[in-house]
Amino acid sequence: MAKRKKPKYQIGDTVVITIYGTVGRITDVKWLDGDYLYEVNKSHGLFIESALQLFSEYDGKIMEQEHIDIEYKFFIGDLVQVSGYGADLFKVIGFRTEIWRYKEDAWEDVIYELSRINDGQWLEVGEEEMTLVADAESAETFIQKLGLLYLVDQEKSTKTPALQNMVRKAEYEEINRKKEKNELIDHLLDIYNDYRILYELFSDPEYYHVMRVVLKKLKSLVSNDGKNSHV
Structure with a gap:
């Protein structure tokens, strides 16, 4: 029986995913059908050896990853009122961030998904249209009390x-x-x-x-x- 070859990369090695130009660290090594597959940064995907290169040996262009800090004003469970809906009360049931990037402009939009208290009507709005009435911790007590x-x-x-x-x-x-x-x-x-x-x-x-x-x-x-x- 032929002796299994050693993996080219070891757990902890810093590598470049050459098809993306991004840098990561080997977090797992698997043997499958005669080839080694590598997990990078605990991601769900696996990479073959030819798709990776040691960072110290790489002379191509490294893609910079953008770090974005989003400050959320509302959270799931918060009780809010919405501009244009009078005294109606809504509960925040979800939210997402939409990231927009253009050649000469960039911005992020936070979209909140709401459910109206009295009939469950679903609504999507931006945070500038919302006013906090009660936070998630006190929302149910507030509703019952009123x-x-x-x-x-x-x-x-x-x-x-x-x-x-x-x-x-x-x-x-x-x-x-x-x-x-x-x-x-x-x-x-x-x-x-x-x-x-x-x-x-x-x-x-x-x-x-x-x-x-x-x-x-x-x-x-x-x-x-x-x-x-x-x-």
């Missing part, structure tokens, strides 16, 4: 009745669960304060409308308490 999960109505709904239904549903669930009016009042006060903050940030009239609905209900509850105290 009762926005109750806005889902796939067939037909308008935003104002849906917001009114949100307050009523949160109210009934709180009454049924706690059976104590004071806890319901505290819950409505939380909703009012959260929408007040949103209204101050975005000046959306629908937030103001919800604040009025909540205040009306609070007045009704307080008024009923006053009547009961005189019974």
